[in-house]
Amino acid sequence: MTRLDFDPYSVLGLSQDASNDDIKAAYRRAARRLHPDVNRNPGAVVQFQDISAANELLSDTERRREYDRAPREVTDGLKFNFRLTPSRNHIALLPENQVFYLLAEIIPDRLAAEASNRKESRLNLTLVLDHSNSMNGARLERVKAATHQIIDQLNPEDIISVVGFNDFAEVVVPATTAADKPALKARVSMMGASGSTEILKGLSLGLEQNRKFLAPRLVNHMILLTDGRTFGDEADCLALAHEASKDGISISAMGLGQEWNDKFLDELAASTGGASAYIQTSSAVVKFMNDHVRSLANVFAERVTLSIAPDPDIRIESVFKLAPNPQPLPADVGAIPLGSLQVNRIISVLIQFELPSLERSGFRPIARLVCSGDIFGAKVQHHQIINEVAVELMDNAPQEEPPTAILDALGKLTLYRMQERAQVAAETGDIREATRLFENLATRLYELGQPDLAQQAQSEAEQVAYTKSLSDKGRKAIKYQTRHLLLAQAAGDNAE
Amino acid sequence: MRVCPFCATPNQEGVFYCKECGRRVDGTAATTVAPTREFKPSTDIFAVHATWGTARFDANSQIVMHVRDYTETITIKPEACTLLGRYDVGSSQRPDLDLTPFGALDKGVSRVHAAIYRNEDTDTLTLVDMGSANGTHLNGQRLIPDQPRVLRDGDEVRLGKLVAHIYFKH
Numbered sequence: 001m002t003r004l005d006f007d008p009y010s011v012l013g014l015s016q017d018a019s020n021d022d023i024k025a026a027y028r029r030a031a032r033r034l035h036p037d038v039n040r041n042p043g044a045v046v047q048f049q050d051i052s053a054a055n056e057l058l059s060d061t062e063r064r065r066e067y068d069r070a071p072r073e074v075t076d077g078l079k080f081n082f083r084l085t086p087s088r089n090h091i092a093l094l095p096e097n098q099v100f101y102l103l104a105e106i107i108p109d110r111l112a113a114e115a116s117n118r119k120e121s122r123l124n125l126t127l128v129l130d131h132s133n134s135m136n137g138a139r140l141e142r143v144k145a146a147t148h149q150i151i152d153q154l155n156p157e158d159i160i161s162v163v164g165f166n167d168f169a170e171v172v173v174p175a176t177t178a179a180d181k182p183a184l185k186a187r188v189s190m191m192g193a194s195g196s197t198e199i200l201k202g203l204s205l206g207l208e209q210n211r212k213f214l215a216p217r218l219v220n221h222m223i224l225l226t227d228g229r230t231f232g233d234e235a236d237c238l239a240l241a242h243e244a245s246k247d248g249i250s251i252s253a254m255g256l257g258q259e260w261n262d263k264f265l266d267e268l269a270a271s272t273g274g275a276s277a278y279i280q281t282s283s284a285v286v287k288f289m290n291d292h293v294r295s296l297a298n299v300f301a302e303r304v305t306l307s308i309a310p311d312p313d314i315r316i317e318s319v320f321k322l323a324p325n326p327q328p329l330p331a332d333v334g335a336i337p338l339g340s341l342q343v344n345r346i347i348s349v350l351i352q353f354e355l356p357s358l359e360r361s362g363f364r365p366i367a368r369l370v371c372s373g374d375i376f377g378a379k380v381q382h383h384q385i386i387n388e389v390a391v392e393l394m395d396n397a398p399q400e401e402p403p404t405a406i407l408d409a410l411g412k413l414t415l416y417r418m419q420e421r422a423q424v425a426a427e428t429g430d431i432r433e434a435t436r437l438f439e440n441l442a443t444r445l446y447e448l449g450q451p452d453l454a455q456q457a458q459s460e461a462e463q464v465a466y467t468k469s470l471s472d473k474g475r476k477a478i479k480y481q482t483r484h485l486l487l488a489q490a491a492g493d494n495a496e
Numbered sequence: 497m498r499v500c501p502f503c504a505t506p507n508q509e510g511v512f513y514c515k516e517c518g519r520r521v522d523g524t525a526a527t528t529v530a531p532t533r534e535f536k537p538s539t540d541i542f543a544v545h546a547t548w549g550t551a552r553f554d555a556n557s558q559i560v561m562h563v564r565d566y567t568e569t570i571t572i573k574p575e576a577c578t579l580l581g582r583y584d585v586g587s588s589q590r591p592d593l594d595l596t597p598f599g600a601l602d603k604g605v606s607r608v609h610a611a612i613y614r615n616e617d618t619d620t621l622t623l624v625d626m627g628s629a630n631g632t633h634l635n636g637q638r639l640i641p642d643q644p645r646v647l648r649d650g651d652e653v654r655l656g657k658l659v660a661h662i663y664f665k666h
Binding site (some may be wrong): 087088091094096097098099100101354355402406407410411414415417418421432435436437439440441443444 | 497503508509510511512513514515516517518519520640642643
């Protein structure tokens with residue numbers, strides 16, 4: 001018999017004393033919405049597996065009795081909460097498709113920050129560092145300095161490994177506890193720059209090192225730092241990342257300078273729940289990596305995932321993580337990895353749905369969302385929360401002001417989408433469209449009090465108009481800084 | 497469908513911000529201008545032209561244009577695209593509305609200066625600068641070339657130094 005890592009009663013929305021008929025009815029209700037025959041959404045597929053497993057267990061009297069009698073794990077009480085805010089509570093009946101937004105927030109227990117006896121989470125950290133020829137000079141020195149500082153920060157029981165790569169990869173520091181720090185630092189210092197960039201080799205060797213100490217009790221994380229693009233092995237890299245994500249390893253990708261492939265690194269990081277970032281100048285490397293590692297040490301829950309199952313007639317248009325690291329998330333996977341939940345930070349995700357034309361008034365469900373993760377406490381404990389969204393449909397929906405959080409986020413997300421469309425237009429050769437969008441973006445940024453970024457957008461518009469192509473530097477700066485606007489807002493939310 | 501009150505782009509129902517220009521499209525969007533920037537009342541161009549006329553312009557409507565310092569008015573029934581400019585013997589293209597009788601040459605109107613587009617789906621007019629030498633201003637604000645702006649009843653349009661007021665006749 002397979003052990004379930006969730007509560008079958010809560011999956012079906014039942015209480016412990018539910019009768020057999022209740023169970024049957026609950027299963028039927030869920031199946032009508034989420035059975036793969038009616039709902040092809042990957043989120044629904046994943047969730048329905050849990051539902052049918054729960055139903056199988058509970059409808060078998062023998063197994064149910066066994067489950068009820070089995071001793072429950074004693075929890076130490078700390079949990080995370082899962083809060084959903086819809087953009088509107090009432091939706092007008094319209095003969096056309098309409099957009100509906102949902103803000104999902106995962107909030108760590110308030111007590112977690114105060115629990116003084118809470119041990120810092122233990123790290124299993126792998127650094128995968130590009131030391132190809134282009135890293136020569138200041139860049140590599142800064143990266144080494146950053147690595148030294150990271151080693152200094154680690155606790156003696158943390159595990160660190162360092163892999164260097166160019167056309168081939170080598171283990172600079174094999175996975176070990178960070179006890180003998182001077183020796184570790186000396187090894188890092190010996191790295192020299194040569195060769196070209198092949199990310200796949202670095203990635204696979206890095207994962208091999210990380211897996212040596214892979215354990216659910218640890219924060220298993222890998223940081224990939226590169227300044228170039230890799231050729232021909234991107235698909236393999238992504239496949240590796242998916243494997244890593246299944247094992248509970250998250251990967252953060254950092255691009256340095258201008259040549260690296262931002263789309264690829266974004267996808268790589270997002271598919272494992274890690275963050276991706278653009279480091280404009282080599283002097284920013286040290287601070288950046290330090291901050292990143294510090295945030296890892298404050299983890300409340302790891303391997304947090306969000307699964308969204310919309311009703312059969314509703315489509316997920318896009319999913320975007322607003323905080324802590326703003327980035328687009330893949331909408332076509334069953335359980336979206338969100339990485340780790342830090343002690344006093346909120347993970348917030350904005351989901352855009354498309355509703356079909358609506359005719360019947362009354363309440364109707366929109367989607368079922370499941371959030372799960374492993375909480376680090378006295379011991380690791382799996383926690384899962386299920387939430388349903390329903391709205392009221394009416395003929396004359398009252399005009400309601402949408403929640404400020406959604407409105408603020410969307411205002412900035414719209415800018416991000418504009419630059420995204422502008423870049424697509426520039427790539428497909430629609431120069432007029434790209435110029436116009438960049439100019440609109442500049443106008444809007446001026447109005448919002450972002451003159452520097454506006455200037456960048458304006459000069460990019462001119463660049464496109466004259467040379468019919470984008471500048472690599474300006475393009476990345478605009479992309480990551482419009483994303484950054486969301487971050488500034490998220491930080492403000494936390495300060496409240 | 498929700499039409500952006502700023503640039504007339506049709507957006508999907510339920511959205512809050514225009515995908516084209518990034519401004520609020522729902523509710524009383526016309527009055528929510530730039531929430532984070534403070535305007536000085538004396539220089540605030542939006543305050544001067546706070547009362548906006550209707551943007552609605554259906555198939556039977558006509559534009560009545562008053563050029564400043566001229567008594568006669570121009571009445572046009574706009575096509576999908578109406579080109580404003582100045583006809584010159586050497587130019588290959590004749591604008592749909594030739595402003596030469598209104599002193600266009602002295603006032604710095606380009607041969608191909610601006611265009612008024614009529615959107616049949618949304619029943620609105622938009623004004624677009626066609627890359628003119630001396631610029632097109634709508635209610636005191638200079639237009640960025642190729643970037644459409646909604647034209648409303650009572651708007652002031654300036655082509656170079658030629659000032660005209662636009663009225664809608666339904």
